[in-house]
Amino acid sequence: MKTLKILMVLAIFYTYNASAQTSYIEDVKNFGYASGEGLACGASRYPTYELIARAYLVSAATSDKEQATGMYEYNSAKARAYMNKRRDGFLGCEEINIRFNNQKIFNSKLYKNGTLKLPDGKIIKPRGKYNPNNLYDRNENEKEKLDAYYNEVLKKKQLQAKKEGIYEKILKQEAKR
Numbered sequence: 287m288k289t290l291k292i293l294m295v296l297a298i299f300y301t302y303n304a305s306a307q308t309s310y311i312e313d314v315k316n317f318g319y320a321s322g323e324g325l326a327c328g329a330s331r332y333p334t335y336e337l338i339a340r341a342y343l344v345s346a347a348t349s350d351k352e353q354a355t356g357m358y359e360y361n362s363a364k365a366r367a368y369m370n371k372r373r374d375g376f377l378g379c380e381e382i383n384i385r386f387n388n389q390k391i392f393n394s395k396l397y398k399n400g401t402l403k404l405p406d407g408k409i410i411k412p413r414g415k416y417n418p419n420n421l422y423d424r425n426e427n428e429k430e431k432l433d434a435y436y437n438e439v440l441k442k443k444q445l446q447a448k449k450e451g452i453y454e455k456i457l458k459q460e461a462k463r
Contacts, residue, residue, distance in 0.1 A: 310352065311359055314343050318360035320386065322367025325429060327379035329386040338394050341402050345412040368432050369439075 317339040324332045343360055347353035371379070393405040400412035447456065 310346055310348075311356060313346070314339075314356040314360040315363045317342065318363030319367045320389070321360075322364040322369075323371055323382050324386045325364070325432075326368045326371035327376060327382045327386070329383045331387045331392060335386070335389070335391060338391055338396055338402070341396050341400065342404075342410065345400055345402055345410045347413070365432060365435075368429075369436055372433070372436055 321332070321336060321339055323329075324335055329335070339360070343356050344353060347356055371377075371382075390405045395403040397403075402410045404410070448454075
């Protein structure tokens with residue numbers, strides 16, 4: 287009976303711990319997706335958003351491993367959102383910029399020591415030494431890097447289509463329009 291209680295407590299602990307990690311990963315994915323759309327559409331508050339989102343990513347992680355997973359998920363979601371927005375011809379960017387620039391995240395406060403106070407009053411303290419200069423380099427040309435990657439992927443797809451004989455058919459169909 288005693289071992290059954292111990293097993294139940296451990297099961298609850300592991301379930302709680304797994305759900306907390308899932309919540310963190312989902313949060314950073316959502317931050318990444320919004321970041322990618324803001325970057326693609328040229329939102330004016332993008333650098334501030336990026337700084338706050340990355341501070342959350344670093345400070346809210348419970349371990350280095352979780353932070354590394356979070357960073358990967360954040361950057362992947364950001365790149366996917368950017369590529370999708372570019373693929374659809376930057377459709378709806380005006381509306382996206384309005385929504386992006388009016389997010390509640392901009393009501394957050396980021397302190398020098400890395401403490402982040404969210405708009406809902408939740409306070410997240412960094413788990414280790416904090417250097418905000420390592421979070422986000424505003425001079426980094428993310429857009430140019432993602433554009434170059436997108437162009438490279440597009441060229442590969444065009445080469446594959448040429449090999450399969452599809453490319454000429456597409457060109458003929460577009461010429462008829």
